[in-house]
Amino acid sequence: MKTDLIINKKTYTIEVQKDTPLLWVIRDIVGLTGTKFGCGVSQCGACSILLNGKLVKSCSTLVSEATGKKILTIEGTSENLEFLRQAWNAGNVPQCGYCQSGQLIAATSLLDKIEKPTDEDIDAVMSANICRCGTYSRIRKAIHKAVALKNKTL
């Protein structure tokens, strides 16, 4: 099918099989490689994106479900994502960095929904994302830090 995808506020017109998972459309056809492949079966969260503001695993979302909807990937920006980036830097969170695209997008979705998440809120959302390097305690701290940064700015 021929379709328009709106990724990070830019429109891409592409020709693609409608049952292709969004992940591979974004990576191989649109060419934005920040969204990562980790498992292909919604188990690791490396491919997390926001679809009309909703957190989804792009490996398990068909491209046909995304037509006309706004997609946010790690290459994009949002208010909460920027505070999270600052906090990720301050806490020197990443090791290999590979899962961090998904971690940051998932954390963005968390802050979009809950202004000041508790540890339990963090567990509930972020447990869908695996970090094999084990940067979890830094991720947790950085999410709290992003909230603090935001409150200081506003």
Next chain:
Amino acid sequence: MSKIQQINRRDFVKLFGLASGGIILGCNTTTVEKKFKPTISKDYFEPNLFIQIEKNGNITLIASRSEMGQGIRTSLASAIADELEADWDYISVKQAIGHEKYGNQNTDGSRSVRTKLEPMRKMGATAKLMLITAAAQKWNVAENVCKAENHHIINTQNNEKIFYGDLVENASQLEIPDEKTVQLKKVADFKYIGKTLKSVDLKDFTHGTATYGIDVRVPNMKFAAVARCPVTFGTVKSFQKNNAEKVVGVENIIQIDRLKPPTGKFFGMLGGVAVIANNTWAAFQGKLALDIKWNKGENETFNSEEFKKTLTDRVHQAGKLVPGSRGNVNSAFKNAQQTVEATYHVPFLAHAPMEVPNATAWYQKDEIEVWAPVQDPQTARSELAHFFQIPVENITVNVTFLGGAFGRKSKSDFVVEAVAISKEIKAPVQVVWTREDDIQHSFYHATSAQYLKGGLDKNSKVTGWLQRVGFPSIVSSFKPLSDYASGFELSQGFTNNPYELQNFRLENVKAEANLRIGWLRSVVHIHSGFGINSFVDELAFAAKKDAVQFHLELIGKDRIIKGKSNYPYNSKRLKAVLNQTAKMANWGKKLPQNHGLGVAIHYSFYSYVATIVEVSVKNKNVKVENVWTTIDCGLALNKDNIKNQLEGATLFGMSLAMYGKISTENGAVEQHNFFDYQMTRIKDAPNIEIHIMDKMEEPPTGVGEPGVPVIAPAICNAIFNATGKRVRSLPLVDQGFA
């Protein structure tokens, strides 16, 4: 280390694609610890560490070791920046291609900092001296009135200062100063070394712009997936490709045959059927649609549960005596007040780095170019030269970021696959493994069985120690019929047992390999750390002694044992990390009901580690609440990075303790993906407190791996203290814990 030299600019531009200009320094370092000798071309005797300082003040370091999350790019850069008195914001790092000119690039064994620190510091100090000389000449003053500070040279007489970039042109005309005139900074003067530095790659990591292997895009490249026989070394009997061809996007389907490594070298590739498509998904779908009949071969009968029983039977009988055994355990046991026996098991494990194995290759006439996340680009290069009969100098291996590796990416079978396919289809191609491929066709961390017997005298002192071990050897991956663990493997915690034992006997039993065996973060130390720490805890319990105290007594008096390396074992340092951890954990404190503390210590990669874990166990639900770890790794190059590594090692150890198990039935691996090869997640991540001993005058030792071996035994010992139940066989989920 050879002399530091200025580099011919044209060569530099050609080799690194960096703009020419400014000061370009190089030096040659080589390390002796190598697994393979890279093919050394006679034409090359070139520097293997480079820094470039440009007129805009930018300083670029060429990193010769792969970055896989251990922070090596940042650590190496910090050493240069410190001696150079550079402003951290001007520092960037470029990744080196795989080439013999870099010396040994194999990134494993937790040794990059150990072997590269001093050359890096000397390079920085040399550049600083040149900048000082250039400034002194410009001002027409003596060099000793000039000092370097924060990217400027300062005239201490009048406080005039010049920016580094403005001195570069003059400095680059100077002779390289004699090595003897180059002085390294004192520990007290370090600005970056031993401090907390952020990763040089943070911006890329948080914007999705770091290029991992899987992100490489070459014009007109294809994407490929390979179906491999479920049984190790099985081959294709026949296959039907009609359904696969129907998948939109699939362009080509070819059989690729196994490339078998020659004895003693390389890894080869498994072979199978490759589906080539215009996107990764189509290749994956095409692969699933193949109908393949396999010749499963001799590994088809391999059942890991049966093998566990076989290994257990073997360690319960006499094995081959290992050199280093001493005294007489039999008489020690005969005269003992009591003896304690226990048998321990560790299953096969897979690395499961978040970035699956993948490689992009372009085979063109007598040339190969590869882009891949490899830990050991030189072996990859030599291997390609061997299998494809192309001169090694015509092979370029570009090292991308590694999305985790943990040992998996030091075996370049996935690179060989990509080249084999590119050769057939005459186009650039990226081979991507599915997660299922990764879990089912790894180079597995070996399974092991260990039997231990200890004798205690009436004062509860250990008088005899017998340990029998069996695990398939890594050597089997290079040399068929290597049915016993090798000496280098046993030296990872078994023969160099840290305790003072007069009657010590180590035996090795037969263990055939029916899967490809490789090394995984901390390697054999996972077995030795688990067996020894679990058993010492059992001995302490039998002796009715406090476990920390028991470890300390068993480590014994202060002694230094010089091995073959430059890093002697110092029992005092091991006791010190244990005492420190006990203090942090408030060992001996009163705990809530269902809570328990467990301790483990381990000496690996020349570093000393002690960990105490606090668990709570309710209805067999284990929660790791707190983890306290102390490391003595000599000079701590980048403290925050070391903490990050040890936090990560804790989670790596937890995943393997809780869930880690690869099993086989009829030769085929039974696990598939993260739903049945599970990882610890953030909800189960404990509070972690890391202490780094202040040993800035000691040489730096390993950091990436030494934090792993202590975790599983400390958790199991904590579970015992919480519940009275001993776990001797991993993982915990198999023992009913969750």
